[in-house]
Amino acid sequence: MPALPRRAWIALAASALLSACAGLGPGRTDAQPPIVFVHGNGDSAATWQTTLWRWESQGWPRARLHAVNFANPLARDDDTQAQAGRSGTAEQRDFLAAEVDRVLAATGARQVVLMANSRGGNAIRHCIQSGGCAGKVSHAILGGTPNHGVWANPGFRPNNEFNGAGPFLTALNAPKGPDGQLLPAGAVGVEVTPGLRWMTIRSDNNDKFAQPDGLWIGAKGTPTNVTAEGPALRGADNVVLPGRDHREVSYHAEAFAQAWRFVTGRAPASTAVQPEERVLLDGLATGITAGSPSNQPAPGARVSVYAVDAATGARLGAPLLDKTVAADGRWGPLATDARTALEFVLAVPGLATTHVYRAPFARSSAVVHLRPERLLPADAQAAAAVVNLSRPRGYFGLPRDVVLLDGAPAPGIAPGVAGVSSSKKLLAEPDRPVVAEFRSGPIAERIVGRGWPAKEGHVTLIELHE
Structure with a gap:
């Protein structure tokens, strides 16, 4: 590949790095407000990659698009107890509040738009309700956020952040009047904090974390007391994307189109990446x-x-x-x-x-x-090479999708609710091509990787863009 001229290379560097934590750059009006994207549980800012591209492709300045990266992205088992390598709701709230302030200071804007996937929506709601973000946010978009819990049972992991009957979500969902004041228990008010526009985006029945049965939390056959409507909130514009999964309701082109319309008041000219x-x-x-x-x-x-x-x-x-x-x-x-x-x-x-x-x-x-990637000792002993296929911005769903790895259906994907985002194949020989193919509606990707010797501590990951 020919080397770029030094001046062009420097210009490219400056342009791309504008979307990172530094260099947000003032100078635009609030006609294109800064948008802060908040990833979900265990994920990173990288999940927003294609979404950032879509906003850029429609003319949104790269300098006004910022993806948050929480240091420890996994939630604690018990939100009230410190846990190594994990974060609590207060940490998430305070980190997001600091990011909002930093983006506002860097851009000179009055308010930001916040858009989240899954757990990121908890941080947004918490920040607006009690973390100092009220008044600094014009729009909040929550994709697949389990606003009423992944389960709602006071006797099962009662202090977990995702328990709809636990103290954290109960406080967020407490009924509020038009001025934000709390209403008496049992009163019908809004569940969102007033003063800004709210939108939720959810699936009709294909979100693994909005299911009536506890299969996806390791409790098959136990009612969760949660339905597909769990991500919806009173007081928000509640949008349904039929067939989309827990991640797609944030990262799919259809989710981008809904977010663009919500922020701008019109449909995007295209959802394609230019x-x-x-x-x-x-x-x-x-x-x-x-x-x-x-x-x-x-x-x-x-x-x-x-x-x-x-x-x-x-x-x-x-x-x-x-x-x-x-x-x-x-x-x-x-x-x-x-x-x-x-x-x-x-x-x-x-x-x-x-x-x-x-x-x-x-x-x-x-x-x-x-x-x-993790390489299990048993896999390293059993196979010459280990190849993983990953879809970070969506789950694999059968029969909705076609997912092939090394010429055969990718292992470990069961039909029904789209619930896994990775597949692993053990190879009998290393150093050969391994083809991954994924098709879902108009989305089609084909990536060829190679197997590397597992016994020497190597593992292959084939990662899809969409």
């Missing part, structure tokens, strides 16, 4: 903290990036980038284009070396966050 000729990529190299997925930087991690043959996954020459990350965890920037398939190699000391295969990136992104 490719850029020159692409600049950057992100964080992160690890695992106390056994939980982490968004904290992993200093000392080594990141190598290769251009690969899209048909075979074979490397095309020397690495485009080879870097040991510093304390900030950032592995880039990397200049590329919208036609080149890539292999990212993440080596975090003490963890498996992860080889991540991605289709060409349509646009620049500063949230290409890399997190190591």
Whole structure:
């Protein structure tokens, strides 16, 4: 790949990094307010990648799009008890409040738009109700947020954040009058905090965390006391996207269209991602903290990036980038284009070396966050290579989707509610092409990776964009 001229490379770097934590840049009016995107439980800012691209493709300034990255994204088992590698509701609320203030100060805007997936909506509601965000937010969009719980049972994990009968959600959902004052118990008021516009986006019946049976919380056959309407809130515009799953109600093109209309008052001209000729990529190299997925930087991690043959996954020459990350965890920037398939190699000391295969990136992104895959000792002993297929912005659903891995239906995906976002295949031999194919309606992706020797501590991840 020819090297970019230095001046062009610097310009690309400045443009892409505007969407990261620094460099939000003032100078726009509130006709295009800053939008702060808040990821869900266990996830990272990277889940918003295609959503950011869609807003950019419709003319929203990259400098006004900011994706939050919580350090410890998994919720505690008991919100009242500290737990290593996990976060409580107060931590999430306070972190988001600081991010809102920082974005407002950097852009000079009066208010932001907040958009969340799943647990991120809890942080938004908490911040607006009691964390200082009231008055600083014009619109709040909650995709798949379990506003009435994943279950609602005072006797089962009573202090868990996702218990609709627990203290956290009970307080958020307490009925309120038009001025925000609390109404007596049993009164019918709004469940949202007044003073801004609210929208919820939910599935009709395909959200794994809004199901009447406890299958997805490990309690099959036990009623959850929650229905598909659980994410809806009195006082909000409640939108249903039929057939969409727990993540798609935030990250799918249909969710983008609803959010765009809610913020602007009109439909987007298109939901397509418009490719850029020159692409600049950057992100964080992160690890695992106390056994939980982490968004904290992993200093000392080594990141190598290769251009690969899209048909075979074979490397095309020397690495485009080879870097040991510093304390900030950032592995880039990397200049590329919208036609080149890539292999990212993440080596975090003490963890498996992860080889991540991605289709060409349509646009620049500063949230290409890399997190190591787990390699189970039993898998490393049983197989020559381990290949994982991941869909971070949606779940796999059968028969809705076609999901193939190495020429056969991807393992571990049962028909019914879309409930898993990854599939694993054990190979009898390493160093050969492995094809992953995914089709869901108009979405179609085909990515070819390669198996790497598991006994030497390597694992392959094929990651879908959509």
